[in-house]
Structure formats: structure tokens, C-alpha cells
Amino acid sequence: MGTVVSQTVYTDREGVTEQVTELLDTLEQDTLSWRAEGSEVAAVNAAAGSDAFVPLSDELRGYLEVLLSVSENSGGAFDVTIGAVTGLWNIDAWAASASAGENAEDGAAGIPDREAVRRALELTGYEKVQLSPEGIRLPEGMRLDLGAVGKGIACDELATLLSQLPQTALSGAVISVGGSILTYGEKPDGTPWQVAVTDPFCTEEYAGVLSLTGQWCVSTSGDYERYLEVAGRRYHHIMDPATGYPADSGVRSVTVVCKSGILSDALSTACFVLGAEEGLRLAEHYGAEALFITNEGSFVMTEGMEALFRP
Ligand code: AMP
Numbered sequence: 001m002g003t004v005v006s007q008t009v010y011t012d013r014e015g016v017t018e019q020v021t022e023l024l025d026t027l028e029q030d031t032l033s034w035r036a037e038g039s040e041v042a043a044v045n046a047a048a049g050s051d052a053f054v055p056l057s058d059e060l061r062g063y064l065e066v067l068l069s070v071s072e073n074s075g076g077a078f079d080v081t082i083g084a085v086t087g088l089w090n091i092d093a094w095a096a097s098a099s100a101g102e103n104a105e106d107g108a109a110g111i112p113d114r115e116a117v118r119r120a121l122e123l124t125g126y127e128k129v130q131l132s133p134e135g136i137r138l139p140e141g142m143r144l145d146l147g148a149v150g151k152g153i154a155c156d157e158l159a160t161l162l163s164q165l166p167q168t169a170l171s172g173a174v175i176s177v178g179g180s181i182l183t184y185g186e187k188p189d190g191t192p193w194q195v196a197v198t199d200p201f202c203t204e205e206y207a208g209v210l211s212l213t214g215q216w217c218v219s220t221s222g223d224y225e226r227y228l229e230v231a232g233r234r235y236h237h238i239m240d241p242a243t244g245y246p247a248d249s250g251v252r253s254v255t256v257v258c259k260s261g262i263l264s265d266a267l268s269t270a271c272f273v274l275g276a277e278e279g280l281r282l283a284e285h286y287g288a289e290a291l292f293i294t295n296e297g298s299f300v301m302t303e304g305m306e307a308l309f310r311p
């Protein structure tokens, strides 16, 4: 998934960490990746514009149902059909080449012109997706992009994997898949899990710590994760589907805590696009806890988050 995975598993069983790695590889290669030929999402995208419905696995259908409902409830701030826009910007490749030491002029050349952005935007729109018992159908040129939720989905699948192990064999685990973290069970000493929230103003440091007991998913979306600066302006990887440009809603990061990984991950992205005020309402609608770090460096959070977060 183009990210770092770290895991701590309290177990007396051999091979649990290998099972975790295997599950992540399979999920990426077989289902979610739009890059991996042979994945389900790639097949759906390749068939866009054809009359036939593409059959879906129960898993992908389930994910898409959740994602389309988040799209609707966020007024389109989250949009799983954003692929043509993210493909045009290609921030991932861009940021990777920048961190590999290539110069910023290359980045400048990579900013798409307004007309190209407008055309790509026309190829997006979650309300144009047809989901039926037969499968899914996308209009010509539309591309699904599950990049906002792959890591959260992985957390859900990992929680299922861990829950299937004998309870005597595994007492607790904390697994971090890029910007999403699963806490599961208990630490041997019974103290809460401590999850640091990155300080977006100084990413080597943290803005505070979440104390979590038992099973939770935590996802953060931030403008510091994948970006390039060109002529003093930051172009990051979270797009506003209303404009086709990087979202600019007054926040630098959003952290969402809830029981579901797909929801925490989708909501963190949606809330980043919406900003603190509307984002709070969306999080509350889902019964999720959210923490916004604003451009001014202040914290805005749901009531329940106050009990979990220590600045
Ligand atoms: P995250 O870091 O979890 O917020 O996810 C960001 C990734 O989600 C990007 O790299 C894109 O692949 C995708 N993405 C960007 N903007 C949106 C959006 N508005 N709705 C859904 N997915 C998006």
C-alpha cells in the first residue's frame, strides 16, 4: 500500500505477524489496488463505459456500499470516484520523486492546467455509480480510487483475523498501517494503548496522545503526508471534489476514532475536505470521535474526544 506497517502483537503463537503481512498483501493485490493488474478495482475501472455490469465479490460490494453512503452523507466531500482527478495530479508519484531528491521544477511541470482539471472532474461523481445485484457499472472514463480507505479496510480485516485466533493465544495487538491504526485487546500490563497524533507543524513531533482501551481504529488525514511545495504553495494529496484542487478548508490534519476502520479512514478524509465545523457534524452523525488541528494550530474536537486526547 505504499506505506510503512508496524505491528506489536502480544502472543505465544508463532507466525501471527507473518499472517498479518500476508493478509495485507492479498487485500492490496486482489481487491483494492487500482494499480495492480488483476485486482478487482482495476477490473471495474477497466470496464468503465461498457454496458455490462461487472460482478463484485461480497467484500468489495460491502465496502462500496459503506463508501457511497459516506459520499452521500458528506455531500460529496468524500468521493470514491475521484480517480480521474487523483490520477491527473498523480501526487503520490510526484511526492515520491521529490523525496528521492529530484528538484521542484519537475513538480511545477506537474501541476495540471485548469482545463484538464475541469475535464477530469466531469469523470467523477459518486451519484453516477450504478450498483445492482448483478454488479457495478461506471460511466466511461470514471475511475474508482480506494486510496482514502485501503488502510482502514486493512485494519478491519486484521481485527477479524486476530479475533479468529484462540483468545488464549493472543492477548493484544497494535498494528499501524500508514495513517490507520488498529488497537486490539489489552496490553500485558493492563494500561491503555497510547497512540500519538503527529504534529502537522513539525512532523517529527507529536501534537498529543490518545489513550484507548480495547479495540479501536484510528485514522489521520493530513496535508503533510504526501505533498510538494511549488512557488511557496503546498499541493497535497487530499482533493476537494467540488474544485478538483487540493482541499483548503482551514485544517492541517484530522484524526478520527471509531470501531470501524473503513469508517475512521473515510471520515478522516471527508472531514479534512469539509473543515472543522461541518466535519464535526459528520463525525457526530456516525458516532465517531474527531480531532481537527487547524491552520492556526488550535484543536477542535468532538465532546467524546476530550476524554481520549491529551495535548
Ligand atoms: P487519506 O490520506 O486517508 O485522507 O487518503 C488520501 C487518498 O485518498 C489520496 O491519496 C487519494 O487517493 C484519495 N482521495 C483524495 N481526495 C479524496 C476525496 N475527496 N475523496 C475520496 N478519496 C480521496
Ligand code: MG
Pocket (backbone or CB within 6 Å): 148, 149, 219, 220, 221, 264, 265, 266, 267, 268, 269
Ligand atoms: Mg482516509
